[in-house]
Amino acid sequence: MISVAQPLMRTAKKRKLVRNNPETPVILAGVFLCALPIDKLGRLGSYRAMTDPNPKQEFVHGIRDQLPLQLGVIPFGMVFGVLGMASGLTEWQTILMSSIIFGGASQVVFAQLWMAGAAPVIVGSSVTVLNLRHVLYSVTIAKYLRNLSLGWRIILGYLLTDEAFAVSIKRFEQNPVPRHAHYHLLGSGLTLWTFWQISTAAGVWLGTTLPAHLNLDFAIPLTFIAIVAPILRKMPQISAAAASGLVAVFGQSLPWNIWIIAAALAGIVTGAIVERGQDPS
Amino acid sequence: MIWVVMITTGIMTFLMRFSMFSGLINKPLPASFDRYLRYVPIAVLSAIIAASVVIDPATNAPNIGTDRALAAIIAVIVALVTKSVLSTIAVGLSVLWVLQNLV
Structure with a gap:
């Protein structure tokens, strides 16, 4: 894995990304992962790809x-x-x-x-x-x-x-x-x-x-918070998350763990409805 | 017996993941579904977050006053400010440990 990752990380652009990355101190602190080339990781999603890698x-x-x-x-x-x-x-x-x-x-x-x-x-x-x-x-x-x-x-x-x-x-x-x-x-x-x-x-x-x-x-919930929180920028996304969270919390007593799929569907439909309300095209 | 249940469950899980590109369902969804599919990641992950953060493991009832809930709120702020997965996990876990051991 490390050897595959090396060539791509050698470019100057990547080094700059690493140097300017506010995450770098935290990454360095993650000592128990030091076997990985993790100090060279860019911020999730900020990788600027070539047009067609x-x-x-x-x-x-x-x-x-x-x-x-x-x-x-x-x-x-x-x-x-x-x-x-x-x-x-x-x-x-x-x-x-x-x-x-x-x-x-x-x-x-x-x-x-x-x-x-x-x-x-x-x-x-x-x-x-x-x-x-x-x-x-x-x-x-x-x-x-x-x-x-x-x-x-x-x-x-x-x-x-x-x-x-x-x-x-x-x-x-x-x-x-x-x-x-x-x-x-x-x-x-x-x-x-x-x-x-x-x-x-x-x-x-x-x-x-x-x-x-x-x-x-x-x-694990922390990992998902890290993914979800930054995309809660607009009303449809916020509504979807809120609806899903409410159904998840109050649906716990439903049988066979139905709560998770019920909550997901509630969130999806709510998000789509709010989006349609804002932009009926 | 446990192997039978485990393998059956594993096959079911695989089939659910594989289902929509298995080739058995050939018709692509109409484009109007895109409006819904856009919210799949956020809706599913929010459900998992809410259940793990708001449900008190001690009582199995909703409780927003737990150490986990407070640590999660701080994690949300860290995620919004830094957009960093590593920082969010590291800060969230640290806050939880501090709350549980020092406060």
């Missing part, structure tokens, strides 16, 4: 955009590793769940329900409903992936997680769409996958030596 550049761009999010993913993966073991799963069950299901929150729900002795049908349907939001990701990104080969579509489907989608959809929505934008999703998805597997294994290995009072699971 080649596949390798696009892939590296995806990695670079995904890396900052790993500060949230690593602790969360460790939390899942610890929790899986605490729930009575074996090492292999915990570790392999991270590649079989590959969905942070849904793995936590799986482990907790399994520990609570819920019927297999309840466990399966609960996790499935929780992951229904991925259909929304799929429908949003489909028009960009439709013409790829089956192999590509299967791999990108497997990698289409919250974080990969959040990072790569910005790339796909650029105008014009970069020709090799699917390499961006591949890079961001594989980065997330790798960190998720390693951090799960680390959590299993650390076991209960990782104190619960560190609240490391809080890193």
Whole structure:
């Protein structure tokens, strides 16, 4: 990963971006990630691409955009590793769940329900409903992936997680769409996958030596705050977030974790309605 | 048994992610749907944020007076000012630790 990233980072423009980046002190403070070329990361989304980057550049761009999010993913993966073991799963069950299901929150729900002795049908349907939001990701990104080969579509489907989608959809929505934008999703998805597997294994290995009072699971909502807050600039976006948040909070008692898809749909419809009210064209 | 449930759930999750570009649904959505799809990331992520921040894990009820809620508000400010993922996570976690251990 490091060797692939080097050539692109050598340009003077990039160095300037790093030097002027207010994030650099924080990045340097992230010592436990020092094995990564993370001190050279640009601010998320501020990368100025060449007009049409080649596949390798696009892939590296995806990695670079995904890396900052790993500060949230690593602790969360460790939390899942610890929790899986605490729930009575074996090492292999915990570790392999991270590649079989590959969905942070849904793995936590799986482990907790399994520990609570819920019927297999309840466990399966609960996790499935929780992951229904991925259909929304799929429908949003489909028009960009439709013409790829089956192999590509299967791999990108497997990698289409919250974080990969959040990072790569910005790339796909650029105008014009970069020709090799699917390499961006591949890079961001594989980065997330790798960190998720390693951090799960680390959590299993650390076991209960990782104190619960560190609240490391809080890193994931923080990651999403970092993505969402800066785009809350206009009324439709603010309304969408507010509607979704309200339904999420007050829909908690709904069965099978329906709250998440209900909240998402409420937010989407609210955003679109407010937008139409402002600009009826 | 757990393997059966895990693999079934994994396949379901994959199918949901893959569904709309699986080739089984060939018709692209009409362009009028773009107005809705634009809000997918913000709506889904806001739901996850709200549930993790506003729901008190101790009581499973809404509570905006928790340490998590306060840390989240500060994280929102940091995110708005710096637009930096790393700063937001680092400050948010630090604030939570300070609130829980020192205050």
